[in-house]
Amino acid sequence: MIASPGDVNDGRQAALHAISSWNESNTRTRGVVVVPLRWESVVPQAGDHPQAIINAALLENADALVGIFGSRIGTATPTAISGTVEEIDHAIADGKRVHLWFSTAPHPNDVDVEQLAALRKFRDDLAQRSLYGTYANADELIAKVWAAIEGDIAALGLGTPEPVPTRSGVKLVVQSGSDNISEQDSRGRLRNRVRRFIDVRNEGDVDADELTARAGDRPANILYEGDRPRTVHAGQLQRFRYDLSFADGIPTSVEVKWAEDGELHERVFDI
Structure with missing residues (x-):
């Protein structure tokens, strides 16, 4: 699952690119397809809070979560300071693999100072119970998400690589x-x-x-x-x-x- 507030579209696209390129390079030989789960793909539905619908459609079906932050913490939900934080807390409580990255790029001129302060407080609290990462640009995040996928595949015991008699090396x-x-x-x-x-x-x-x-x-x-x-x-x-x-x-x-x-x-x- 790709989780984030709405201000990091470049980061979300970088995560998608990493997943797509990993699939192109590994699916055929390793028998594993990594499926990106995003709120954009959730079918509109009435009868519950939007975050509860997203949790049921995406989070409950995810093996791992990638969380990306820029300068916003996100919109509050009935049970958490933001939808993204709720997704992260639920994923951790469920024992899922969780990877979090914070952008170090300059903040926009119209940055919401309250959102930024809330995000920094969340990051400081997170440092007491988790190891998070940072990224400076989309290319760096692509490489880091790729590495996270490799770790998740191994930790979940998925996709035994086929024996390769010889390697071609770096080309x-x-x-x-x-x-x-x-x-x-x-x-x-x-x-x-x-x-x-x-x-x-x-x-x-x-x-x-x-x-x-x-x-x-x-x-x-x-x-x-x-x-x-x-x-x-x-x-x-x-x-x-x-x-x-x-x-x-x-x-x-x-x-x-x-x-x-x-x-x-x-x-x-x-x-």
Whole structure:
């Protein structure tokens, strides 16, 4: 179950992406499908409080819960300070696997200070009885939800992997791309902006650990957070965005470093 207040749509989409990509990489060989349960899929129904309907439709059918918070605690219910907190408390009481992450991204300018204060109090109380995590952006949350799924599958005793006689190892594919984005300036005029990125996909069957990436023909790394090591799981894609100054040209190569089963590797990819 994906539980959250309504201000973290990017986080909810990241959790969905992690589940979808995990299924694409593992369902056929491991015989397990991870089904995302969300309030958006609940059929409208009368006769009970909305939270009770959501609990019956989703929480009671969930093996694990992913909770995501931004700057709001959520709307109160008859029995809890928010629907999300009620879902979390019920899941913990039922002995379900529960994973909680709090966003460290800057809060919006119109943040509700009462909601933010309530969220911080909940987080501080939670620290006395649980271990929670944080995430800075959607890409980081995708990797963390993926890791949580792996832990849940093992803890629940689901999906024994088929014997694999040989492993292909890490197989990285590096590609460049761009998106055209329309946005308004301070005068309300539309303008187009190009958002460029480098995609690093691991098409192998072994995780690429401690992976970093940098534009190979630049003295300084122009890839956003490219120097921050991260794990690119088998079948997973990691996207590095970058901006160009007037003096820069589009990079022609990318230098990638990673660890595979504890052994360090590096390679320059032409793009």
